[in-house]
Amino acid sequence: xxxxxAPPEVQKRSQRRHIDDNVIRNLGLVGVLILLIVxxxxxxxxxxxxPTWVKNNFLTILQQASAIGVVxxxxxxxxxxxxxxxxxxxxxxxxxxxxxxxxxxxxxxxGMIFTALVVGICVGLVNGVLISYGKLxxxxxxxxxxxxxxxxxxxISGKQTQVSANTTINDIASTKLxxxxxxxxxxxxxxxxxxVLLNRTTFGRRTVAVGGNPEAARLAGINIKRHxxxxxxxxxxxxxxxxxxxxxxxxxxxxxxxxxYELDAIAAAxxxxxxxxxxxxxxxxxxxxxxxxxxxxxxxxxxxxxxxxQNMVKGGIIVLAVLIQQFxxxxxxxxxxx
Amino acid sequence: xxxxxxRESSEDVVLRLTDVVKTFPGVRALDGVQLExxxxxVHCLLGQNGAGKSTLIKTLAGVHHxxxxxxxxxxxxxxxxxxxxxxxxxxxxxxxxxxxVDDLSIAENAFLGHEQTRFGFxxxxxxxxxxxxxxxxxGHGEIPPRQAVRSLPAAGKQIVSMARALSHDAKLIVxxxxxxxxxxxxxxxxxxxxxxxxxxxxxxxxxxxxLEEIRxxxxxxxxxxxxxxxxxxxxxxxTPTRDLVSKMxxxxxxxxxxxRRTLEEKPxxxxxxxxxxxxxxxxxxxxxxxxxxxxIAGLVGSGRSELLETIFGARRPDSGTxxxxxxxxxxxxxxxxxxxxxxxxxRKSQAxxxxxxxxxxxxxxxxxxxxxxxxxxxxxxxxxxERTADQLELRPRDVMRPVRTLSGGNQQKVVVGRWLLxxxxxxxxxxxxxxxxxxARAELYQVIQxxxxxxxxxxxxxxxxxxxxxLSDRVLVMREGRMIREAPxxxxxxxxxxDLVMAGSxxxxxxx
Ligand SMILES: Nc1ncnc2c1ncn2[C@@H]1O[C@H](COP(=O)(O)OP(=O)(O)OP(=O)(O)O)[C@@H](O)[C@H]1O
Ligand SMILES: [Mg+2]
Numbered sequence: 001x002x003x004x005x006a007p008p009e010v011q012k013r014s015q016r017r018h019i020d021d022n023v024i025r026n027l028g029l030v031g032v033l034i035l036l037i038v039x040x041x042x043x044x045x046x047x048x049x050x051p052t053w054v055k056n057n058f059l060t061i062l063q064q065a066s067a068i069g070v071v072x073x074x075x076x077x078x079x080x081x082x083x084x085x086x087x088x089x090x091x092x093x094x095x096x097x098x099x100x101x102x103x104x105x106x107x108x109x110x111g112m113i114f115t116a117l118v119v120g121i122c123v124g125l126v127n128g129v130l131i132s133y134g135k136l137x138x139x140x141x142x143x144x145x146x147x148x149x150x151x152x153x154x155x156i157s158g159k160q161t162q163v164s165a166n167t168t169i170n171d172i173a174s175t176k177l178x179x180x181x182x183x184x185x186x187x188x189x190x191x192x193x194x195x196v197l198l199n200r201t202t203f204g205r206r207t208v209a210v211g212g213n214p215e216a217a218r219l220a221g222i223n224i225k226r227h228x229x230x231x232x233x234x235x236x237x238x239x240x241x242x243x244x245x246x247x248x249x250x251x252x253x254x255x256x257x258x259x260x261y262e263l264d265a266i267a268a269a270x271x272x273x274x275x276x277x278x279x280x281x282x283x284x285x286x287x288x289x290x291x292x293x294x295x296x297x298x299x300x301x302x303x304x305x306x307x308x309x310q311n312m313v314k315g316g317i318i319v320l321a322v323l324i325q326q327f328x329x330x331x332x333x334x335x336x337x338x
Numbered sequence: 339x340x341x342x343x344x345r346e347s348s349e350d351v352v353l354r355l356t357d358v359v360k361t362f363p364g365v366r367a368l369d370g371v372q373l374e375x376x377x378x379x380v381h382c383l384l385g386q387n388g389a390g391k392s393t394l395i396k397t398l399a400g401v402h403h404x405x406x407x408x409x410x411x412x413x414x415x416x417x418x419x420x421x422x423x424x425x426x427x428x429x430x431x432x433x434x435x436x437x438x439v440d441d442l443s444i445a446e447n448a449f450l451g452h453e454q455t456r457f458g459f460x461x462x463x464x465x466x467x468x469x470x471x472x473x474x475x476x477g478h479g480e481i482p483p484r485q486a487v488r489s490l491p492a493a494g495k496q497i498v499s500m501a502r503a504l505s506h507d508a509k510l511i512v513x514x515x516x517x518x519x520x521x522x523x524x525x526x527x528x529x530x531x532x533x534x535x536x537x538x539x540x541x542x543x544x545x546x547x548x549l550e551e552i553r554x555x556x557x558x559x560x561x562x563x564x565x566x567x568x569x570x571x572x573x574x575x576x577t578p579t580r581d582l583v584s585k586m587x588x589x590x591x592x593x594x595x596x597x598r599r600t601l602e603e604k605p606x607x608x609x610x611x612x613x614x615x616x617x618x619x620x621x622x623x624x625x626x627x628x629x630x631x632x633x634i635a636g637l638v639g640s641g642r643s644e645l646l647e648t649i650f651g652a653r654r655p656d657s658g659t660x661x662x663x664x665x666x667x668x669x670x671x672x673x674x675x676x677x678x679x680x681x682x683x684x685r686k687s688q689a690x691x692x693x694x695x696x697x698x699x700x701x702x703x704x705x706x707x708x709x710x711x712x713x714x715x716x717x718x719x720x721x722x723x724e725r726t727a728d729q730l731e732l733r734p735r736d737v738m739r740p741v742r743t744l745s746g747g748n749q750q751k752v753v754v755g756r757w758l759l760x761x762x763x764x765x766x767x768x769x770x771x772x773x774x775x776x777x778a779r780a781e782l783y784q785v786i787q788x789x790x791x792x793x794x795x796x797x798x799x800x801x802x803x804x805x806x807x808x809l810s811d812r813v814l815v816m817r818e819g820r821m822i823r824e825a826p827x828x829x830x831x832x833x834x835x836x837d838l839v840m841a842g843s844x845x846x847x848x849x850x
Binding site: 200201202203204205208209212213215216217218219220221222223279280 | 650652670671673674675680682687688689690691692693694698702703705706709712713714756
């Protein structure tokens, strides 16, 4: 008989280590979040001395993170599955505009929600078909979709802002449940569903396999084409949900809405530890990534700084967050190696 | 003279390792290794999968850094910080896992990291001609140096790796299982080059699980077990196999094939009829009955792997049919659903998710079967994977480890283990024992035989003729894409198979 080399306690440690990798990443992001809040406290001590303001501001941050957070969950799946979706912002615009045409509005709130979701899913399916069956590179296919979907949205809306006259839709953004905005509940639900889907279902397992090593996945009998298709449809669905959330917040929709959401969603997923080459990523990390962004936006808003400065700093913080993460990540693994 | 000469002139010892230690999180991969290599010798390293051979040579190559112990190279303390440093010091390494850049050309790969440049521009022409020289020396003058590496089969890539090692002015060349992907005549070529190298007083460290190779080419052997040197400097030719194996494993292994069973006549499970793919194979017909093991012998490049992949539905045939249990197989999806499984030839690129844990890799084709209503059953998968890990003697047995941290042979076991888990009825095995050590190999043979006894049909491709003959019930010989012979395994012998297989290749070796 050959006996096992590693004693049991060593084995346990190595098991824990794999979980730690992700936890450490996320801790890095929590660190960034705390840093941002500290900067807020230093620059606006008077605001932070008021507990109700702090609570409301916190909810505002979450609410601002809600739509982009939902999109980021879909994006994270696509990226883990080895793709990229540049068309998310455009899909939101198209879904939002389509859901707020006078014709759609005549079917009431249910009709509007249904339309937004179906438009999202369908555009996602088109992306998926182009990529998996048409063999287009995801970058190109979704870039083309970005242009086309925004164009179609402008066409439908006649470049006008379409006001939503439906009070049910408009109320979504102002409703609170247990003191927490409904939009935040939706985000929580989507994040929870995304986590379960990625970590506990065969769909999630396939996503990791397809993104991690497509050839191995194929030879193991996984239908990569169909799965890729479903991933883009999932991203489209998330965009449909986000379209309703944004329409409700603005009580209107227009072709230019959700501008540059693709960049925010990709950036949030990446700083949340998702590998751009596919095969690895976490939903919780992506959520933290989104929270970092909306906290920055908030920090600038309370300090009355312009969006130009804001964007410059945002770019810097993306780099910083990743650097900090890598630094923490490396030093901790080094420690574990001792 | 009055000064007594030392027992062995210590001057020609070029490399000496004393008590070298290397730990990874959770594993002591090297736990006090001693090694002494002399100029102009072929020093063989023996050891089971996971014994630490690759870790050892990566420490020499500057990929890993030793945590303890001492390395002396040409009389000086040696601790290469990077692979470049090791190369500059005169140590070139051929790694076990191919490490080529697929999209670069053969010449660019050969000179990767030490490109010949002038004013910052690469000297493409002279690089290509130097590469050509080296390839010719390797007996492969026909390979165009400017071709992309991607287009080469596994054996071709191995030759490029060798060319890369030879492109340095090395005083020590380390070869980690170079013969694993090579055909019989390629190995002869390799040995000829090794002899040329040692004649120039270059030292060679040679790793292989094939004892007969070590007997042929080796001068001295050092045996590793669990990261420790258990025997050093044994004479390669005269040490009895029994001793080597027991030093490696701490036990004695009867390295024999399981006894042959009698097969009852059954209608075939797999019927392949007139299968053809242009430039790969032509008009192949074969059958596999339930419980039967059919072995395909042939050279690397004779179209065997392509044939298996086509039967599996991973490649589309130009003509011909594949029928499993009366059902036509037209796609990979149907093949898997009907209970076909394949362990492909290239584990890293075709079979493994390197960053995922062992158990997820083992259940990659069966996790849906464990799942309930779309929800995966991780605990159930883990348990099943642990059972398979025991069956295959996976080391370490911790199924939560990422596959990347396993030794080469153990990664291979994960790939084979995958198909032991599902309801496989026909198993296609492409070089299943590549890189697997003697002990585990015997276990693997028993596992395959056990599957057959339970009614699973097995179609096996192997470059090792004794393996094909020992394991199969029926043998097919393939040459240049055609089946040239079929016979029950007990009615054909090794020499006949080798003759059949090689007949065409003698001409190939010569430049046109
Ligand atoms: N990067 C790594 N991280 C953690 N553990 C590792 C790593 N690389 C190797 N190991 C472990 O170190 C031990 C020695 O591995 P090594 O690759 O040196 O074995 P080997 O003797 O080359 O085996 P084989 O014959 O299968 O190639 C194994 O237990 C392996 O799991
Ligand atoms: Mg090895």
